[in-house]
Amino acid sequence: MKLLVSSLILIALSLSALTFLALERPSNELGDMQNVAMMFLKYLQRYKMHIINPKEYMYRLNIFAKNLQNIKNHNQISNKPYIEGINQFTHLTEEEFEQTYLTLQIPASKQYKTQEFLGDEVPSSIDWRDLNAVTPVKNQGSCGSGYAFSTTGALEGIHKISGKDWKGFSEQQIIDCSRKQGNSGCHGGFMENAFDFVIENGILQENDYPYEGHANFKCKKNNSNQQSYKIQGYYNINKYDCRGLQQAVAQQPVSVAIDGKFLQRYHSGIIGDCGSSVNLNHGVLIVGYTEDFFIVKNSWGTNWGEDGYFRITKTNTCGICEAASYPYSINYQ
Structure with missing residues (x-):
């Protein structure tokens, strides 16, 4: 029951985040941010993280998005001998x-x-x-x-x-x-x-x-x-x-x-x-x-x-x- 409630809360926060992004982002950026928001939801579920406060949720989502961009930028550099990826620290500055x-x-x-x-x-x-x-x-x-x-x-x-x-x-x-x-x-x-x-x-x-x-x-x-x-x-x-x-x-x-x-x-x-x-x-x-x-x-x-x-x-x-x-x-x- 506790797990179900936590999952419902995460889904509700994700829907709120998507609604906010639809209002705040230009249309050409919206698709990418919607994908990031869904990735963030899966990320929280995978690492069993619980964020209840909507402001904190949006704050962590934005950090997650910035880290994703940093990972993408790093991995596009062909001479780098190591790969970056998502892990339990991707929601942190x-x-x-x-x-x-x-x-x-x-x-x-x-x-x-x-x-x-x-x-x-x-x-x-x-x-x-x-x-x-x-x-x-x-x-x-x-x-x-x-x-x-x-x-x-x-x-x-x-x-x-x-x-x-x-x-x-x-x-x-x-x-x-x-x-x-x-x-x-x-x-x-x-x-x-x-x-x-x-x-x-x-x-x-x-x-x-x-x-x-x-x-x-x-x-x-x-x-x-x-x-x-x-x-x-x-x-x-x-x-x-x-x-x-x-x-x-x-x-x-x-x-x-x-x-x-x-x-x-x-x-x-x-x-x-x-x-x-x-x-x-x-x-x-x-x-x-x-x-x-x-x-x-x-x-x-x-x-x-x-x-x-x-x-x-x-x-x-x-x-x-x-x-x-x-x-x-x-x-x-």
């Missing part, structure tokens, strides 16, 4: 998208171990998904917690590669409990801070501290019967060392920061350019590479991108070689 999802907070420089790679030979390609060292793609929802998912992905990778049973670790614990280390819950954080938390406190499996998609003001205490896992430390790869980053990924999945502004409308293909101004604002996980690109796991669900992943060239595109780190020696305590 670029500013709204950045404020909610691009919330990485890189702290002032601090002491950390760096790993030097002196011409080490590496395979020409590797994909840790094929080696069962990557957990399924997760979805952070509207919580700005990409840093937490990047962290747990790296922990899950090294845990499996170390020969232990497959485990999924708790992003929610990092969100709730790592403020002392400098993170800000659903308002952003940084992978190094999260690794520091795991060194000091350990981390639970996600089944023991499940994801809620919002920050809790209190950190839940570990029960005595819950296994917690600690790492001895983590390495940072020298800034701009893309060769070193590839060598690290040859050993295990690696947490990285990137400029995610081009990900809002990403659908498929290889990202090869982020423009001249790069701002590291999102945490993701490199899970493999080929001769031409890195394979990167995101935390926006499997309906986004290439089943939750994207590909990006290995020449520090979007700043991917500027802030990379990975843990070592994980054991339960």
Whole structure:
């Protein structure tokens, strides 16, 4: 019954929008906008979004239309190696998208171990998904917690590669409990801070501290019967060392920061350019590479991108070689 009422409301709003467009738009534009309005209705139904206020509905419809035009313009440029498309962010402005999802907070420089790679030979390609060292793609929802998912992905990778049973670790614990280390819950954080938390406190499996998609003001205490896992430390790869980053990924999945502004409308293909101004604002996980690109796991669900992943060239595109780190020696305590 609730679903039926929601559907009827959406249809009524769509009809109102079409009536408004018929009055406000020139006749030569009306057909296109009517198509967009119907696409928007299907979009809301697909992503289970509920908009009751008519003004908000029209506002989102106009944003949706602008994003559709941007997608069309991008895809008409023949030399672009990646395709844009409709996803769960098409109803958002670029500013709204950045404020909610691009919330990485890189702290002032601090002491950390760096790993030097002196011409080490590496395979020409590797994909840790094929080696069962990557957990399924997760979805952070509207919580700005990409840093937490990047962290747990790296922990899950090294845990499996170390020969232990497959485990999924708790992003929610990092969100709730790592403020002392400098993170800000659903308002952003940084992978190094999260690794520091795991060194000091350990981390639970996600089944023991499940994801809620919002920050809790209190950190839940570990029960005595819950296994917690600690790492001895983590390495940072020298800034701009893309060769070193590839060598690290040859050993295990690696947490990285990137400029995610081009990900809002990403659908498929290889990202090869982020423009001249790069701002590291999102945490993701490199899970493999080929001769031409890195394979990167995101935390926006499997309906986004290439089943939750994207590909990006290995020449520090979007700043991917500027802030990379990975843990070592994980054991339960």
